[in-house]
Amino acid sequence: MADLPQFVETSTLIAPRAEEGSKDHTMILNMGPQHPSTHGVLRLVVEIDGETVIKVVPDIGYLHTGIEKTCEAKFYQQVVPMTDRIDYLSPMTNNLCYCLAVEKLLQLEIPERAQWIRVLLNELTRLNSHLVWLGTHAMDIGALTVFLYTFREREEILRIFEHVSGQRMMTSYFRVGGLALDPPLDLFDRVQALIKILPEKIDEYQNLLTGNPIWVSRLKNVGHLSAADAIALGVTGPPLRASGVDWDLRRDMPYSSYEKFQFKVPISNDCDVWARYVIRLEEMRESVKICQQALDGMPEGDIKANAPKIVLPDREKMKTQMESLIHHFKIVTEGFEVPAGEVYQAVESPRGEMGYYVVSDGTAKPYRVHMRNPSFATLQALQTMCEGRLLADVVAVIGSIDIVLGEIDR
Amino acid sequence: MATPPLLNKDAVFEAHAQNAAISAIRAVHAEAITDAKYDRDELTLTIANDQIRAVCRTVQLAGYNFLEDVTCVDWYPSEPRFQVTYHILSHSLKERLRLLVMVESIDPSVDSITFVWPSANFYEREVFDLFGVRFHGHPNLRRIMMPDEWQGHPLRKDYPVEGYR
Numbered sequence: 001m002a003d004l005p006q007f008v009e010t011s012t013l014i015a016p017r018a019e020e021g022s023k024d025h026t027m028i029l030n031m032g033p034q035h036p037s038t039h040g041v042l043r044l045v046v047e048i049d050g051e052t053v054i055k056v057v058p059d060i061g062y063l064h065t066g067i068e069k070t071c072e073a074k075f076y077q078q079v080v081p082m083t084d085r086i087d088y089l090s091p092m093t094n095n096l097c098y099c100l101a102v103e104k105l106l107q108l109e110i111p112e113r114a115q116w117i118r119v120l121l122n123e124l125t126r127l128n129s130h131l132v133w134l135g136t137h138a139m140d141i142g143a144l145t146v147f148l149y150t151f152r153e154r155e156e157i158l159r160i161f162e163h164v165s166g167q168r169m170m171t172s173y174f175r176v177g178g179l180a181l182d183p184p185l186d187l188f189d190r191v192q193a194l195i196k197i198l199p200e201k202i203d204e205y206q207n208l209l210t211g212n213p214i215w216v217s218r219l220k221n222v223g224h225l226s227a228a229d230a231i232a233l234g235v236t237g238p239p240l241r242a243s244g245v246d247w248d249l250r251r252d253m254p255y256s257s258y259e260k261f262q263f264k265v266p267i268s269n270d271c272d273v274w275a276r277y278v279i280r281l282e283e284m285r286e287s288v289k290i291c292q293q294a295l296d297g298m299p300e301g302d303i304k305a306n307a308p309k310i311v312l313p314d315r316e317k318m319k320t321q322m323e324s325l326i327h328h329f330k331i332v333t334e335g336f337e338v339p340a341g342e343v344y345q346a347v348e349s350p351r352g353e354m355g356y357y358v359v360s361d362g363t364a365k366p367y368r369v370h371m372r373n374p375s376f377a378t379l380q381a382l383q384t385m386c387e388g389r390l391l392a393d394v395v396a397v398i399g400s401i402d403i404v405l406g407e408i409d410r
Numbered sequence: 411m412a413t414p415p416l417l418n419k420d421a422v423f424e425a426h427a428q429n430a431a432i433s434a435i436r437a438v439h440a441e442a443i444t445d446a447k448y449d450r451d452e453l454t455l456t457i458a459n460d461q462i463r464a465v466c467r468t469v470q471l472a473g474y475n476f477l478e479d480v481t482c483v484d485w486y487p488s489e490p491r492f493q494v495t496y497h498i499l500s501h502s503l504k505e506r507l508r509l510l511v512m513v514e515s516i517d518p519s520v521d522s523i524t525f526v527w528p529s530a531n532f533y534e535r536e537v538f539d540l541f542g543v544r545f546h547g548h549p550n551l552r553r554i555m556m557p558d559e560w561q562g563h564p565l566r567k568d569y570p571v572e573g574y575r
Binding site for chain 1: 449450452454475476477478479481483484495497501504506508527528529531532533540553554555556557564565569571
């Protein structure tokens with residue numbers, strides 16, 4: 001096999017460059033895995049010439065826990081809690097994507113109320129994730145104040161999640177076939193109170209940052225990524241839209257009744273870190289509008305599909321009706337069988353396109369679950385964005401692509 | 411509800427004759443599609459092992475501009491054992507396409523498509539790392555999740571789930 005690359009020997013990430021003469025010409029710098037601005041355990045091997053970056057090689061896998069392998073040993077409904085742990089900043093989006101994929105395999109129709117509550121909670125998740133992004137991104141750049149402001153609002157979103165599901169972060173609230181529980185009575189009032197104040201809070205963050213000359217000079221014209229490069233390197237979500245590609249799965253391939261909502265998809269042709277900042281702030285404003293529409297038009301009805309062999313029965317019925325008790329027992333002990341086939345379901349997560357590829361062989365356990373995660377692909381664009389820039393810009397670029405290492409490594 | 415599934419190549423060709431991917435591939439590589447399936451509103455084309463790079467280039471030119479994902483399924487113990495799966499999206503047509511390549515278990519390998527989409531780099535490294543399928547012409551085929559000195563490929567079906575290796 002002479003034409004195969006020598007994949008075994010290349011354990012060194014960057015080989016010294018012989019053609020450039022002295023080995024002292026450039027320096028190899030290890031950034032991470034314990035670096036505070038890498039947002040997790042990302043290791044970057046950076047080759048620098050003075051302060052100019054020549055090459056950036058991401059070294060990942062520190063958080064690899066084999067979630068895809070674990071999924072193959074679980075029943076379909078037991079996979080839902082695993083999905084929370086992949087992208088821990090947007091648990092509801094993970095839950096939604098997995099549930100939609102299995103529902104597609106089962107050809108199951110979900111009641112409209114459940115779909116709308118899913119949309120509402122998904123947009124709250126997007127707000128939650130973008131608030132964490134804004135706070136930590138600003139902190140990386142040196143604007144420490146914003147972090148305290150954004151976490152104040154994020155706290156209220158987490159309280160709403162706790163109110164809904166009993167958990168602040170690992171919510172596991174969506175189920176195959178609907179929702180786990182009826183939402184609490186005052187949920188909609190609390191969301192209404194939150195989204196009423198959010199637009200002025202977003203103005204507040206913008207006042208703190210947009211006019212700040214240090215912020216502007218650290219972000220503008222940094223981390224350039226053209227539209228062609230973004231598509232070639234698999235970039236999705238806000239970084240793709242900041243490069244001028246008008247693509248949003250919520251609008252272009254709608255799922256979970258997103259087609260019934262009116263919202264704008266912000267795009268920019270600046271292609272830099274600044275554009276990604278502006279776009280995410282605009283997305284937060286649009287998310288608030290979607291939440292408002294969801295609250296105004298929330299349909300009445302069931303929150304679970306009428307499929308007794310797949311959806312767990314209500315507690316009350318289980319204790320009074322023989323049939324429900326049998327179904328409950330069968331689902332919990334044996335799971336439910338899913339017809340053989342394969343589906344790919346993609347949703348627009350706060351970071352980009354999140355996709356679940358689920359293969360069924362007709363049994364109660366998935367034959368294969370694969371997660372396509374936005375951060376994993378976006379990380380490949382790091383080299384293009386950082387090449388020839390200063391070392392300090394690497395921090396700004398990592399912040400702007402908003403990576404979560406949990407979903408890169410799985 | 412989704413349209414009824416079409417599980418046979420000729421039925422898919424007949425029902426989706428206008429499909430940009432199918433017509434482009436059939437025009438350029440007449441024998442490349444060995445099987446086709448239209449199930450749950452998703453189009454799946456099985457491509458001959460040695461044609462995948464050329465077919466990817468053809469569908470890219472036909473408007474399927476974005477590679478979403480490359481992954482693999484292990485059908486152990488049946489042969490061919492590995493099913494390398496490509497998901498390709500078209501921004502202009504708002505359509506998704508799934509290409510499959512079946513790979514034998516002895517010296518599993520397939521052509522790399524990093525020349526068509528550079529984003530395949532990480533995905534193919536992941537498939538190599540977790541399944542042991544090699545990609546000819548990949549610029550940097552190293553392990554990505556597991557340590558470099560790791561033995562075995564964890565997502566294979568004959569890799570134990572518990573206990574010592």
